[in-house]
Amino acid sequence: MNEVEAGRRLRTLAKEIARHNRLYHDRDAPEISDADYDALLRENAALEAEYPQLIRADSPSRQVGAAPSTVLAKVTHARPMLSLENAFSGEDVHEFVRRVRRFLSLAEAEPVALTAEPKIDGLSCSLRYEKGQLVLAATRGDGAVGEDVTPNVRTIGDIPQQLSGAPEILEVRGEVYMSKADFAALNQRQAESGGKVFANPRNAAAGSLRQKDPAITAARPLRFLAHGWGELSEPLGTTQTEAVDRLRALGFPIDQRVVRCPDADAALAHYAAIEHERADLPFDIDGVVYKLDRLDWQERLGFVGRAPRWAIAHKFPAEKAETTLERIEIQVGRTGKLTPIGRLTPVGVGGVIVSNVTLHNRDEIGRLALREGDRVRIQRAGDVIPQVVENLTPDEPRAPFVYPDHCPACGSEAVAEEGEVDIRCTGGLICPAQRLERLKHFVSRGAMDIEGLGEKTIVEFVEAGLVEKPSDIFRLRREQILGREGWKEKSVDNLLAAIEGRKGFDGARLLFGLGIRHVGIVTARDLLKCFVTIEALESAAQGETGIAELSAVEGVGPVVAEAVHDFFHEPHNREEVAALLELARPAPFVSQARETEWSGKTIVFTGSLETMSRDEAKAQAERLGARAAGSVSAKTDLVVAGPGAGSKLKKAEELGIRVATEEEWARIVAEA
Structure with missing residues (x-):
C-alpha cells in the first residue's frame, strides 16, 4: 500500500469506526462484531505507525465511546472516562511493555510489574462518593460527558450506598453487567410476557441501566464489578494492587481473578488461564486487561488520545459462522458517500443472531468478489454483528454486483474523487439524503444535541420547507410549528426552549456539527484549543499561510488543514x-x-531529551495548559532544546524566541 492508498484507507477507517462507536455506545445496537471492530482499529493503528504523517485529527485512536443520549440528564466527569488500546497477541503485549520502558526511559533490567484482570463485557459506570455517601452515578458517554443513572444504580445490590473509612471524595469505576444465567432467565420472562428479548447480556445490562424509570432497572438482575477509580481526594495506595485491595476492603465487588504479575510473561500465562475457563465463567468477557502496577509510573505516563499509556486490553480471538448474502443495498450518508450494506440470512454465532453487515465500499466488494446469493464466512467476538471475512462461493456462476454510478436518492452522478476509494453523490445540498443527513448530524448528540429535534422531526421540517440549513433551526418560530399534526403548545414550547438552550453552547460541538470533512469532535476541540473561537479559526484558515498555520496545531495534519481551509474559502459556507x-x-x-x-x-x-521521552515532555506541556507544536514560528513562546538540536533551534534564535535546556524545562514544570 502506497501513501495515497494509505491516506484513503485511514479516511475510510475513521468514518466507519466513528459510525460503529455511535451504534454500540449510544444505541446499544451494533452492526459489526467486537473482533471486526478490533480489526478495524488494529488496521488503523498499523497504518498510522507506518505513515505517521497521515495521522488524522479524527483518528479512531483519539476517540472515546459516543455522545450520551438525550433521554437522561448529562454529567460531566471530574476526570475523563477513557477507553483502552487493544493487543491481539503476546508480541503486542511485550511491545506495550517496551513502549512503557521507552517513555519512562527505564533500564532494561528494571522490572515492570503488571496487574491482569478479566475484561468484563458490560456497561462502564462511575460511582461518586462524598464523605462516604453515594451522590452520583454516571455512564461513560463520550468520555467527557455521560448520563446520570444515580436512581437506577441505587437499585443494584452489589453497589454500596455508604462507605466507612473512604477518602472524602472517591470515584469508583467498573462495569455494570448481567450474568449468563440471569440473562437467560430474563429473556425467558420477557418472551413469556411479550416484552423485548435481548440479543446478549451486554445489551440487556445497558438497556436496563439506561432507563428513565428506576423501577424497571430494579426489576432487572444487574450486578457490578469495580476495576478502577476517577477523582480522589487522597491516594488509595502506591500500586494498582494496593488500591484494588483498598476498594475491596471498602466493600466493592472485585473479581477474584485480578492478580499482580511480575512481568509480561506472567501476565500472558494468566491470560491463557482465563481464556481456558472463559466458557465456564458466570459472565461474558472479551479479553484480559493489563495495567502498570506502580501508580507513580501511571501518573508519569498519562494519556494519549482516547486511552491511558499505562493499560492495554488483550482481546480474545473471534468466533466464526457461515451464511448467505441475500442482497446488497446502498445507503447515502451525509457526505454523499454511497455505502453498501449486506443483508444476510440470519445466523447464530456466539449466542447472537446476526442479519446485517457493512461491506464498506466498492473496493471491498471487489476484493471479496461478493454477489447477491454468495455463501460467506463471518466472524464475531463479543456481542455484535460482524463483517464478511471470506466469500465461500466466488467461482459459482452468478451475476456480478453492479455498483451504482448514480445516487439512489437523487439520481445525481456518483463518482470517486482522484485518490479516493469512496463513491460519492455529486448532488450536494440538492440531494435529499445529504441535506437530511447533514441536518441530522448538526442536531445529533455528538454535535449540538438539541433535545426534541430528532431524525423524525428533521424530516418533517425539511419536507415542510421550514428548515433547509442549520441556521434555519435557530430561526424557527412558534407560529410555524403550532398546529402541525402532533404539535401542541407544550411540545412546541419545549422544542423552542431546547433550541434556545443551545445558544451560547460549546463552540467545538457547533464546529463539529458543520460537517467539515475529517473534522470530528476531538479535532474540533484541538482546533479551538488553539484558536479559542470559530471566528479566529475562520480568519486563520483564510490567511495566506492558512494551511501551514492549521497544520501546526498538534494533532492536525495537512489533510485536515486543507479540508478546513477549503471549507472556509467557500462563500456559502462562510455565510452559513x-x-x-x-x-x-x-x-x-x-x-x-x-x-x-x-x-x-x-x-x-x-x-x-535525556531525562524523559519526547512524549512525556509534550504531556507535561499540555498539563500546564500549553500547546506542544511540531514546528517553530513567530507564534512560538518557548523552544526546549536538547543535544543535537538543529534547524528548529536555529530558527528560534533567528526569531528571538526564548530557548530553554531540558534542566530549565524541568524547573518550569516543578514551579508551575
Whole structure:
C-alpha cells in the first residue's frame, strides 16, 4: 500500500469506526462484531505507525465511546472516562511493555510489574462518593460527558450506598453487567410476557441501566464489578494492587481473578488461564486487561488520545459462522458517500443472531468478489454483528454486483474523487439524503444535541420547507410549528426552549456539527484549543499561510488543514457560519488543563531529551495548559532544546524566541 492508498484507507477507517462507536455506545445496537471492530482499529493503528504523517485529527485512536443520549440528564466527569488500546497477541503485549520502558526511559533490567484482570463485557459506570455517601452515578458517554443513572444504580445490590473509612471524595469505576444465567432467565420472562428479548447480556445490562424509570432497572438482575477509580481526594495506595485491595476492603465487588504479575510473561500465562475457563465463567468477557502496577509510573505516563499509556486490553480471538448474502443495498450518508450494506440470512454465532453487515465500499466488494446469493464466512467476538471475512462461493456462476454510478436518492452522478476509494453523490445540498443527513448530524448528540429535534422531526421540517440549513433551526418560530399534526403548545414550547438552550453552547460541538470533512469532535476541540473561537479559526484558515498555520496545531495534519481551509474559502459556507455565529453565539473554548503562566502558550521540543521521552515532555506541556507544536514560528513562546538540536533551534534564535535546556524545562514544570 502506497501513501495515497494509505491516506484513503485511514479516511475510510475513521468514518466507519466513528459510525460503529455511535451504534454500540449510544444505541446499544451494533452492526459489526467486537473482533471486526478490533480489526478495524488494529488496521488503523498499523497504518498510522507506518505513515505517521497521515495521522488524522479524527483518528479512531483519539476517540472515546459516543455522545450520551438525550433521554437522561448529562454529567460531566471530574476526570475523563477513557477507553483502552487493544493487543491481539503476546508480541503486542511485550511491545506495550517496551513502549512503557521507552517513555519512562527505564533500564532494561528494571522490572515492570503488571496487574491482569478479566475484561468484563458490560456497561462502564462511575460511582461518586462524598464523605462516604453515594451522590452520583454516571455512564461513560463520550468520555467527557455521560448520563446520570444515580436512581437506577441505587437499585443494584452489589453497589454500596455508604462507605466507612473512604477518602472524602472517591470515584469508583467498573462495569455494570448481567450474568449468563440471569440473562437467560430474563429473556425467558420477557418472551413469556411479550416484552423485548435481548440479543446478549451486554445489551440487556445497558438497556436496563439506561432507563428513565428506576423501577424497571430494579426489576432487572444487574450486578457490578469495580476495576478502577476517577477523582480522589487522597491516594488509595502506591500500586494498582494496593488500591484494588483498598476498594475491596471498602466493600466493592472485585473479581477474584485480578492478580499482580511480575512481568509480561506472567501476565500472558494468566491470560491463557482465563481464556481456558472463559466458557465456564458466570459472565461474558472479551479479553484480559493489563495495567502498570506502580501508580507513580501511571501518573508519569498519562494519556494519549482516547486511552491511558499505562493499560492495554488483550482481546480474545473471534468466533466464526457461515451464511448467505441475500442482497446488497446502498445507503447515502451525509457526505454523499454511497455505502453498501449486506443483508444476510440470519445466523447464530456466539449466542447472537446476526442479519446485517457493512461491506464498506466498492473496493471491498471487489476484493471479496461478493454477489447477491454468495455463501460467506463471518466472524464475531463479543456481542455484535460482524463483517464478511471470506466469500465461500466466488467461482459459482452468478451475476456480478453492479455498483451504482448514480445516487439512489437523487439520481445525481456518483463518482470517486482522484485518490479516493469512496463513491460519492455529486448532488450536494440538492440531494435529499445529504441535506437530511447533514441536518441530522448538526442536531445529533455528538454535535449540538438539541433535545426534541430528532431524525423524525428533521424530516418533517425539511419536507415542510421550514428548515433547509442549520441556521434555519435557530430561526424557527412558534407560529410555524403550532398546529402541525402532533404539535401542541407544550411540545412546541419545549422544542423552542431546547433550541434556545443551545445558544451560547460549546463552540467545538457547533464546529463539529458543520460537517467539515475529517473534522470530528476531538479535532474540533484541538482546533479551538488553539484558536479559542470559530471566528479566529475562520480568519486563520483564510490567511495566506492558512494551511501551514492549521497544520501546526498538534494533532492536525495537512489533510485536515486543507479540508478546513477549503471549507472556509467557500462563500456559502462562510455565510452559513456567520449566520450561526450571530444566532447561536457559541461559547469560546475553555481548556480543562490547569491554569498556569504557560496557559495558551506554544512550546516546541527539539533535539535529544535525556531525562524523559519526547512524549512525556509534550504531556507535561499540555498539563500546564500549553500547546506542544511540531514546528517553530513567530507564534512560538518557548523552544526546549536538547543535544543535537538543529534547524528548529536555529530558527528560534533567528526569531528571538526564548530557548530553554531540558534542566530549565524541568524547573518550569516543578514551579508551575
